[in-house]
Amino acid sequence: MRLLIVRKGSLQFLAMFSVAVMVIKFLSLHPVSNIEIQNVDMSALSGHSIVIDPGHGGVDNGASANHVIEKEITLAVSTKLAAVLREHGATVTLTRDSDLDYYTRGKGGKRNDLLKRIEIIENSGAELFISIHCNAFRSEKLSGAQVFYSPKFPESAILAERLQQAIKVISPDNKRQAKKDSAILLLNGSKVPGVMIETGYLTNQQEAVLLADNDYQNKLAEYIAKGLAYHFTSNVAR
Numbered sequence: 001m002r003l004l005i006v007r008k009g010s011l012q013f014l015a016m017f018s019v020a021v022m023v024i025k026f027l028s029l030h031p032v033s034n035i036e037i038q039n040v041d042m043s044a045l046s047g048h049s050i051v052i053d054p055g056h057g058g059v060d061n062g063a064s065a066n067h068v069i070e071k072e073i074t075l076a077v078s079t080k081l082a083a084v085l086r087e088h089g090a091t092v093t094l095t096r097d098s099d100l101d102y103y104t105r106g107k108g109g110k111r112n113d114l115l116k117r118i119e120i121i122e123n124s125g126a127e128l129f130i131s132i133h134c135n136a137f138r139s140e141k142l143s144g145a146q147v148f149y150s151p152k153f154p155e156s157a158i159l160a161e162r163l164q165q166a167i168k169v170i171s172p173d174n175k176r177q178a179k180k181d182s183a184i185l186l187l188n189g190s191k192v193p194g195v196m197i198e199t200g201y202l203t204n205q206q207e208a209v210l211l212a213d214n215d216y217q218n219k220l221a222e223y224i225a226k227g228l229a230y231h232f233t234s235n236v237a238r
C-alpha cells in the first residue's frame with residue numbers, strides 16, 4: 001500500500017513536471033505577434049550587456065553586389081543598433097567601430113580574424129552577442145533577412161526565433177525561419193550564446209538598395225533592438 005502511494009505521488013509529480021515543461025516550451029517559443037514586438041517595453045534592455053559584431057572590415061569587403069559592399073552595411077547597421085541599445089541603458093561592445101580587420105598574414109588569416117572577434121566577445125563579459133552580415137547568392141531572386149544560431153546553446157535558438165520574428169515585422173513578405181548552423185565558427189567557437197543576422201541579399205537589387213538606405217538601416221536597428229527587448233522581457237517573466 002505504501003509503495004502504491006509513493007508511486008501515485010511520483011506519477012502526479014511526473015504529470016506536473018511534464019505540464020511545467022510544456023508551459024516553459026510554449027512561453028519560450030510561441031510565435032511572437034507583431035503587436036507584442038511593436039509595443040515592447042524598451043526599458044527591458046537596461047542593465048544588459050551585449051556585443052555587436054559588424055561582419056568583415058578592412059581588407060575583407062565581404063560580399064558585394066549592386067554597388068553595395070557588405071562591410072560598409074554591417075558597420076552602419078551595427079553602429080545604429082549600438083546607439084539604440086545604449087539609449088535604453090544597455091552596455092554595448094563593438095568588435096570593430098571602424099573599417100578594420102583582424103587578419104594575420106599568411107595561412108589562417110581569416111580564421112584568426114574570427115578568433116580575435118570571439119576573444120573580444122568572451123573578454124567583454126557580455127551575456128550574448130549579435131553578428132551582423134549581408135547575404136549573397138548566384139541567383140538574384142533570393143531575398144529576406146535570416147537569423148542563424150548554434151545548436152550548442154538553447155538560449156541562442158530562442159533569441160534567434162525572436163529576432164527573426166522582429167525583423168519580419170518590417171518585411172512581412174519574408175518567409176524565412178531562424179536556422180541552426182553548426183559550421184559557423186563565430187557561433188560555435190564562442191563560449192557566449194549569440195546569433196548571426198544575415199540582414200538581406202545584396203545580390204537582390206531591391207534589397208541591396210534597401211540595405212544601403214539610411215532609413216531602412218535605422219528600422220533594422222530599431223527592430224533588432226525591439227526583438228532583444230522582447231527576449232529579455234520574456235526571460236524575466238519566465
Ligand SMILES: [Zn+2]
Binds near residue numbers: 062063
Ligand atoms: Zn558576411
